[in-house]
Amino acid sequence: xxxxxxxxxxxxxxxxxxxxxxxxxxxxxxxxxxxxxxxxxxxxxxxxxxxxxxxxxxxxxxxxxxxxxxxxxxxxxxxxxxxxxxxxxxxxxxxxxxxxxxxxxxxxxxxxxxxxxxxxxxxxxxxxxxxxxxxxxxxxxxxxxxxxxxxxxxxxxxxxxxxxxxxxxxxxxxxxxxxxxxxxxxxxxxxxxxxxxxxxxxxxxxxxxxxxxxxxxxxxxxxxxxxxxxxxxxxxxxxxxxxxxxxxxxxxxxxxxxxxxxxxxxxxxxxxxxxxxxxxxxxxxxxxxxxxxxxxxxxxxxxxxxxxxxxxxxxxxxxxxxxxxxxxxxxxxxxxxxxxxxxxxxxxxxxxxxxxxxxxxxxxxxxxxxxxxxxxx
Amino acid sequence: xxxxxxxxxxxxxxxxxxxxxxxxxxxxxxxxxxxxxxxxxxxxxxxxxxxxxxxxxxxxxxxxxxxxxxxxxxxxxxxxxxxxxxxxxxxxxxxxxxxxxxxxxxxxxxxxxxxxxxxxxxxxxxxxxxxxxxxxxxxxxxxxxxxxxxxxxxxxxxxxxxxxxxxxxxxxxxxxxxxxxxxxxxxxxxxxxxxxxxxxxxxxxxxxxxxxxxxxxxxxxxxxxxxxxxxxxxxxxxxxxxxxxxxxxxxxxxxxxxxxxxxxxxxxxxxxxxxxxxxxxxxxxxxxxxxxxxxxxxxxxxxxxxxxxxxxxxxxxxxxx
Numbered sequence: 001x002x003x004x005x006x007x008x009x010x011x012x013x014x015x016x017x018x019x020x021x022x023x024x025x026x027x028x029x030x031x032x033x034x035x036x037x038x039x040x041x042x043x044x045x046x047x048x049x050x051x052x053x054x055x056x057x058x059x060x061x062x063x064x065x066x067x068x069x070x071x072x073x074x075x076x077x078x079x080x081x082x083x084x085x086x087x088x089x090x091x092x093x094x095x096x097x098x099x100x101x102x103x104x105x106x107x108x109x110x111x112x113x114x115x116x117x118x119x120x121x122x123x124x125x126x127x128x129x130x131x132x133x134x135x136x137x138x139x140x141x142x143x144x145x146x147x148x149x150x151x152x153x154x155x156x157x158x159x160x161x162x163x164x165x166x167x168x169x170x171x172x173x174x175x176x177x178x179x180x181x182x183x184x185x186x187x188x189x190x191x192x193x194x195x196x197x198x199x200x201x202x203x204x205x206x207x208x209x210x211x212x213x214x215x216x217x218x219x220x221x222x223x224x225x226x227x228x229x230x231x232x233x234x235x236x237x238x239x240x241x242x243x244x245x246x247x248x249x250x251x252x253x254x255x256x257x258x259x260x261x262x263x264x265x266x267x268x269x270x271x272x273x274x275x276x277x278x279x280x281x282x283x284x285x286x287x288x289x290x291x292x293x294x295x296x297x298x299x300x301x302x303x304x305x306x307x308x309x310x311x312x313x314x315x316x317x318x319x320x321x322x323x324x325x326x327x328x329x330x331x332x333x334x335x336x337x338x339x340x341x342x343x344x345x346x347x348x349x350x351x352x353x354x355x356x357x358x359x360x361x362x363x364x365x366x367x368x369x370x371x372x373x374x375x376x377x
Numbered sequence: 378x379x380x381x382x383x384x385x386x387x388x389x390x391x392x393x394x395x396x397x398x399x400x401x402x403x404x405x406x407x408x409x410x411x412x413x414x415x416x417x418x419x420x421x422x423x424x425x426x427x428x429x430x431x432x433x434x435x436x437x438x439x440x441x442x443x444x445x446x447x448x449x450x451x452x453x454x455x456x457x458x459x460x461x462x463x464x465x466x467x468x469x470x471x472x473x474x475x476x477x478x479x480x481x482x483x484x485x486x487x488x489x490x491x492x493x494x495x496x497x498x499x500x501x502x503x504x505x506x507x508x509x510x511x512x513x514x515x516x517x518x519x520x521x522x523x524x525x526x527x528x529x530x531x532x533x534x535x536x537x538x539x540x541x542x543x544x545x546x547x548x549x550x551x552x553x554x555x556x557x558x559x560x561x562x563x564x565x566x567x568x569x570x571x572x573x574x575x576x577x578x579x580x581x582x583x584x585x586x587x588x589x590x591x592x593x594x595x596x597x598x599x600x601x602x603x604x605x606x607x608x609x610x611x612x613x614x615x616x617x618x619x620x621x622x623x624x625x626x627x628x629x630x631x632x633x634x635x636x637x638x639x640x641x642x643x644x645x646x647x648x649x650x651x652x653x654x655x656x657x658x659x660x661x662x663x664x665x666x667x668x669x670x671x672x673x674x675x676x677x678x679x680x681x682x683x684x685x686x687x688x689x690x691x692x693x694x695x696x697x698x
Contacts, residue, residue, distance in 0.1 A: 042523075043473030045531055102526050102622045226674060256674040260623040261527065262616050266433055267668060273426045274419060274669040287527070294616065298540055299425070316529070 062112075062338040066197075066360035074355045076187035078347055083172035086149060086348045092123045093344070094148030096139045098156035098180075099131050103287075104314040108377040109179065109334040113152060116337030120345075133157050140164045144171065150348070151175045152340050153190075158183045158229070165189040176343055178336040180229070186355035191347055194339055194357040198230050201330050202237020204363060205309045206245070208328035209238075209280050212307040215246035217279030220253035220271050222264050222292060224284040231256075234284045234311060253278070257288035264291025265298075272299050272306075280307040286317035286329065293325045313364060318376040321369035329364040334377060399640050399691040403655045406638075406684070410662040418669050428547060432615065434661035435553040436461075436608040438654055440628055441635035442560045443601030445653045448636050449564070450594060451577040451645025452505030454601040456494055457632055459516030460487045461609030461625030466524035468610055469619035476534040484606045490516055491602025495595030509598075513629065520621040527620040530613060539614030549611050556604065561650040570648075573597055577645030634660055634681060638688040659684065 078085060095117075101107045110126070117124035125143050129136030133156050143151065144167060151173055155161070161182045168175055175190040184190060209219060221238065224231035235254075242249050253271055257264035264283060268291060271278060283289035289310030296306060303324035310317050313331035320326035339359065347353045364372060398405075414421045440457045447454040464483040471479035490512055497508035530536070541548050564570040572593045576583040584590050605625075613619050637643065638659055639652030660681065667677045 042470035044470050044528070045472045100521070100622075102521060104526070107526065223674070253671050255668050255671065258623070260626075261618060261620055262612065262623060265616060269429045269433065270665055270668045273423070273429060274421075276420060291616075 062335050063194075063333050063359040065339070065354075066358050074186070075352045076191055076347070076355050077352050078174075078350050080187055081172075081174060081191060081347075082169070083174055085350050088120070088122060088150070088341070088345045088348050091149040091348070092125060092147050093117060093150045093152060093341075094125045094140070094143030094146070095127070095152045096136055096143060096154065097126065097128045098136060098154045100128060104377050105312065105332070105334045109154065109336055112335040112337035113340065114337070116341045120341055122341070129156055131156060133160060137161075137164055141167065144168060144173065149173060150344050152336075152344075153177045153182075154336075155180045155182050161189075174344065174347060176340050178340055179334070192343060192353055192355045192357055194336060194343065194359065196332050196361055197358050198233030198332075199237035199240075201311050201332060201361060202234040202239075203241040204237075204330045204361075205234070205282055205311055205328070206238045206241035208309045208330065208363070208365070209282055209307065210242065210246045210249060212309065212327045213249060213279045216248040218250050218252045218275065218277060219280040219282060220255075220268075220275065220278055221251060222257040222267060222281060222283040222288040223254055224256070224259045224288075226256055226258075231284060238282055249280075257283065257291060259285050259287060261287040261291040261294070264288030265294045266291075268292040268295035269298070272296065272301070278306060280309065280327075283308065283310040286310045286312040286314045289326060289329075290316055290320065293320060296325070313362075313376050315373065315376040318364045318369050318373050321364055321366055322373065324366075327365070329369075331361040331363055333359055333361050395691050399688075400652075402688065402691055403639050403652050403659055406659045407655055407662065410659065410666060414662070414666055414669075418666065421669075424545070428545075428550075430658075430661055430665055431550045432547050433665075434657050435547075435549040436612045436615075437628070437631050437635065437661065438553050438657040439556055439608040439611070440605050441632040441639075441653050441657050442556060442650065443604035444629075444632040445636045445639070445641050445648050445650065446560070446564070446573065446597050447505065447601050448633070448641055448643060449577045449645055449648035450573050450597045451580065452498060452594070452597070453509065453633065453643075454491075454494065454598060454605075455506065455509040455629045456490055456512035456516050457601065457605040457608075458625035458628035459513045459520065460490050460602050460605035461612065461628060462520035462621040463487070463490065463516050463523075464606035464609030465613045465619040465624050466520040466621045468613055469524050469528050469530065472530065472532050472535070476532055476538075480610055483610050484603055487602040487604075487606025487609070488599050489602070491599040492595060494602065495598030498598065499591035499594035517621075524619055524621050527618055527622065530617045530619060535614045536617050539611070539617060549615065552607070552611065556607070557650060557654050560600075560604075564648045564650060569593060569596060574646055574648065577647070579646070631657075631660060634685055638684055640688075640691075643689075656688075 095113050097106065097110050099106050101110050114124060125146055125148055127139035127143060129139050136156050140151065140153065141164060151168065153175060155177055158181055161184055165184055177190055177193045179195050181193045181195065182190065186192060221235065223235060239251060242251065253275060255267045257267050264287060268281065272295065281292050283292055289308050292308055307327045308325065309328045310326060311330045311332055313329050317326055317329045321329060339357065343353050343357065420426065444454055444457060463486050467486045468479045468483040471482045494509050494512050497503040498505050538548055543551060572588050575588060576590055576593055580590060609625060612624055635656035636653050639656030640649045641647060641652060663680055663684065664677050667680060
């Protein structure tokens with residue numbers, strides 16, 4: 001077996017081209033990368049996807065507080081917290097975002113905070129922890145050092161906040177956490193938490209699934225990322241409600257799609273082959289639901305053959321309802337700006353605010369998907 | 378190993394056993410998994426199912442082929458997952474010019490990353506694991522700068538690349554098979570392949586023998602980058618969306634697993650293309666089996682770990698020689 005000369009140029013390169021200067025190739029490689037990066041000459045497809053932030057500033061899609069006026073709710077006033085009154089207009093607000101703005105939820109959330117700060121003419125400092133908790137801690141410390149008088153935090157974790165909270169407390173800085181809770185005492189370590197009830201979202205998804213399947217048959221769950229409280233809560237709410245209201249509906253399959261479209265597609269492909277009789281798929285976020293749609297299309301199914309219910313309310317998923325592939329989308333509203341600033345405003349003026357503000361999420365079905373498409377993020 | 382006492386004899390037998398396990402363990406594993414599934418998994422024996430498994434494994438297999446070359450040269454390429462993300466971003470950005478231009482740009486992106494990695498390894502003398510780790514971080518970052526979030530791909534040619542077939546065999550599978558044959562040919566029959574193995578076996582010896590060590594090393598990483606970029610393009614076509622956040626996430630680990638399980642020693646000097654293909658299939662079947670039987674997702678990871686440890690254990694004795 002004599003090696004042929006397919007790559008013969010390589011073999012005698014030593015002679016023909018002599019020594020290449022060490023840095024030349026590296027430089028060439030990096031330069032080529034940069035040249036490609038120059039998006040000046042890039043030309044992407046026409047289309048309107050990725051325009052999620054557009055509607056974030058629209059007031060119509062802002063959040064509504066669910067069930068106010070309940071007698072047993074706990075409130076907080078500025079005297080209890082140990083801070084002095086302040087005018088929000090002249091204050092500096094620091095916003096610490098937990099994850100990279102690479103998904104529609106985070107994009108809409110940050111955009112909403114920024115838009116509301118603009119609208120109220122409040123000076124806003126922002127930081128993004130890029131999913132690293134240690135970075136979020138130092139982000140918040142930086143924000144305090146840069147002179148933030150008030151803080152809005154979208155926490156990555158619920159634990160590990162003690163040192164930062166102590167620091168904020170010593171400077172009497174009111175903190176509002178959004179979308180996830182932190183494990184600390186409200187009205188002492190932080191003022192209040194504003195967010196969705198993920199268990200309730202799961203229950204509402206179950207209601208939608210029961211209505212779509214008639215409460216009978218077999219359903220699969222595409223779980224979110226493991227070890228995430230959103231996953232746990234959305235699963236708990238769904239399973240509880242199904243067991244309670246529709247004993248004829250069986251959950252026969254539970255596998256993680258890690259909140260990503262590709263994984264959702266791959267898992268659904270396996271599912272529809274091993275369980276061809278499946279009646280419904282509950283995806284714990286829109287992206288996995290869209291992956292499931294892709295898998296069903298690939299397997300030659302028709303829209304509506306298998307009922308799909310998802311949670312989040314992104315534009316692509318709501319469009320999926322219009323197209324008939326998705327049966328229902330329970331919204332998880334990311335537009336915290338108006339409510340967060342309203343809470344801070346009331347609080348700093350000396351008013352009473354709730355320690356836990358649960359927002360009301362709307363839902364999309366074929367009745368409103370087309371008309372409310374503009375509200376989806 | 379010339380002792381002829383009893384202990385030595387036992388030792389030689391064990392060596393032979395390990396050698397057989399290393400050479401054929403992966404095929405054995407695939408066969409066992411197939412039999413288990415045929416016996417216990419409902420609807421497993423169907424054209425649709427085999428098609429699904431083949432389509433899902435295709436991108437992993439393509440990335441693993443490049444990884445096998447890197448490992449064969451006594452290196453490793455951790456940047457492959459990020460290269461997939463970069464290629465999907467570039468593809469999406471350039472689709473306005475038509476599929477072929479976008480495709481070429483995406484693959485060139487992989488080539489550029491490979492060139493940078495290869496240059497760091499070959500000329501600057503950075504350890505492959507460190508050089509490609511840097512590019513793994515940088516590549517994902519760059520991909521997200523170019524395309525900050527998931528974007529749908531509407532180009533119909535791309536969609537048909539992802540879901541179309543020839544006589545029932547999906548394009549993805551055909552492309553993966555063609556690339557496997559090409560890599561096998563390059564490793565076995567070309568000067569480059571021979572030089573790669575010689576360098577992987579002993580770099581000082583290769584240098585003394587006058588082989589163009591640096592040039593070959595750069596080319597190895599260029600091949601790995603290009604293959605990863607192709608895998609990224611195919612995965613994008615299948616998803617009909619560019620998702621630089623999660624595409625290729627942890628792909629480097631799947632690829633290394635496929636290569637190692639396939640019997641390519643981490644010590645270099647040997648590339649088993651057939652074994653790598655079988656290794657990728659083994660992981661795919663393992664995942665599919667656990668999903669189809671609805672076992673807890675964390676079990677998949679544990680099962681993969683067990684397979685890796687078995688494979689490395691089988692390779693251990695050989696590496697020592």
